[in-house]
Amino acid sequence: MALQVHKDVVCTFCGCLCDDLEVQVEDNTITKVGHVCTIGRNKLMHAQSDLASLRVNGKEAALEEAIDKAAEILVQAKAPLIYGLSSTTSEAIREAVVLTELVQGTIDNPSSY
Numbered sequence: 070m071a072l073q074v075h076k077d078v079v080c081t082f083c084g085c086l087c088d089d090l091e092v093q094v095e096d097n098t099i100t101k102v103g104h105v106c107t108i109g110r111n112k113l114m115h116a117q118s119d120l121a122s123l124r125v126n127g128k129e130a131a132l133e134e135a136i137d138k139a140a141e142i143l144v145q146a147k148a149p150l151i152y153g154l155s156s157t158t159s160e161a162i163r164e165a166v167v168l169t170e171l172v173q174g175t176i177d178n179p180s181s182y
Contacts (some may be wrong), residue, residue, distance in 0.1 A: 071095075082111040082156050112156060148175030 078090040087109065093101035102113045123135045131137070143149050151169045154162050155178055169176040 080105060080113070081158065082109050082112045116156075143168070143172045143174075146172065146174070151176045153179065156178045 073094045075092045075094065077088060078092045079086055079088045080090050081182040087105065090105045090109065090113075092099055092113065093103075099113055099117060102110050105113070108120045123130045123132060125134055149169070150173045151165050151174060154165060154176075157165070166176060168174075
């Protein structure tokens with residue numbers, strides 16, 4: 070896959086919402102981030118998931134198996150809590166709200182203290 074440089078990327082990791090980042094992507098992996106503070110760079114460079122490290126009950130698992138197990142845990146939970154989301158996109162938060170309603174849980178974020 071060819072090298073891609075995305076310009077004017079918005080950083081969502083704090084309230085500043087810097088909107089002039091340059092993100093270099095090669096083989097579907099972020100390789101460099103420019104016009105960004107140290108916090109944003111670290112978050113973007115280390116936020117990439119490694120699907121090979123998925124585990125279910127301590128054993129390596131495929132994505133589908135991990136999703137199934139997560140769904141099972143949520144459905145069986147007596148008081149499910151969806152928490153975090155501080156560095157999450159609006160679209161993902163919307164899905165978290167739908168999921169929380171489906172499992173009749175509670176949704177919260179780190180700024181609610």
